[in-house]
Amino acid sequence: MAAIRRVITFGTYDVFHFGHVRLLERARTYGDHLIVGVSTDALNFSKKGVYPTFSGAERIAIVSALRCVDEVFFEESLELKRAYVERYRADVLVMGDDWAGRFDFCSDLCDVVYLPRTEGISSTEVKQKIRGS
Ligand code: C2G
Numbered sequence: 037m038a039a040i041r042r043v044i045t046f047g048t049y050d051v052f053h054f055g056h057v058r059l060l061e062r063a064r065t066y067g068d069h070l071i072v073g074v075s076t077d078a079l080n081f082s083k084k085g086v087y088p089t090f091s092g093a094e095r096i097a098i099v100s101a102l103r104c105v106d107e108v109f110f111e112e113s114l115e116l117k118r119a120y121v122e123r124y125r126a127d128v129l130v131m132g133d134d135w136a137g138r139f140d141f142c143s144d145l146c147d148v149v150y151l152p153r154t155e156g157i158s159s160t161e162v163k164q165k166i167r168g169s
Contacts, residue, residue, distance in 0.1 A: 040067070040068045040069055041066070041067030041068050041069070041127045041128065042067055042068070042069045042071060042124065042125055042126050042127050042128070043063055043064065043066045043067040043069065043070045043071065043126065043127070043128045043129075043130055044070075044071045044072075044073065044120065044121060044124055044126035044128070044129050044130070044146075045059070045060070045063045045070070045071075045072055045073070045129070045130045045131060046072070046073040046074075046075065046111050046117075046120075046131065047059075047072070047073075047074065047075065048074070048075045048080060048088055048095070048159075049072075049074055049095050049098065049099050050080075050088035050089050050090055050095060050159045051089050051090065051159040051162050051163060052090075052095070052098050052099075053157055053158075053159065053162055054154060054157055055132075055153065055154035055157045055158065057102065057104075058154050059130075059132050059151060059153075059154070060072065060099075060102060060104050060105060061104045062130075062151050063104075063130040063151070064104040064105075066128045066130055066147075066149060067127060067128055069106045069107065070104055070105050070106050070107070071106065071107040071108070071109070071124045071126065072099050072100075072105050072107070072108050072109075073108075073109055073110070073111035073120055074092065074095050074096045074099055074108055074109070074110055074111060075092075075110075075111045076092050076110045076111065076112050077091060077092045078112070079111060079112060079113065079114070083114070089159075089163070092110060096108050096110065107124070109124075117129075117139065117141075117142055118141070118142055118145060121142050121145045121146055122145065126145075126146050127146050127147065128146055128147045128148075128149060129142055129146050129147070129148045129149070130149045130150075130151060131148075131149075131150055131151070132150065132151055132152075132153045133150040133151060133152055133153055134153055135150060136150045137150075
């Protein structure tokens with residue numbers, strides 16, 4: 037029997053939208069088991085200086101409810117990518133191409149794939165649209 041191919045991806049998934057679900061659905065097609073690292077509130081604050089609109093507990097609950105997602109965990113540090121790939125025995129790491137090249141340092145551990153982002157949608161744009169309505 038062929039071994040299960042494990043796919044890992046990372047993200048904030050704040051104000052969850054169509055671009056997020058498309059990324060996750062496409063990531064899942066690279067294997068049989070999709071593992072998603074959802075960034076913690078503290079990691080977001082350290083990266084962007086603001087907290088996400090939805091809490092880590094809410095964001096991870098939304099992501100884990102998706103049919104294409106098999107396993108979730110909190111991503112606590114950007115510096116732990118290699119440790120997460122090893123801990124979750126990932127065969128493929130998938131990210132949107134806004135991160136193109138930035139995960140290549142994991143390519144000795146697993147395949148690294150960047151998928152085209154969905155155009156015309158982002159959490160920031162959704163928030164602006166709602167504010168303007
Ligand atoms: N994405 C996409 N199309 C969009 C918006 C996002 O394909 N219109 C993808 C991103 O490229 C990423 C995933 O959806 O692969 C999650 O996006 P974000 O929640 O914006 O994640 P980010 O804040 O970039 O966090 O360690 C990496 C970070 O945790 C990634």
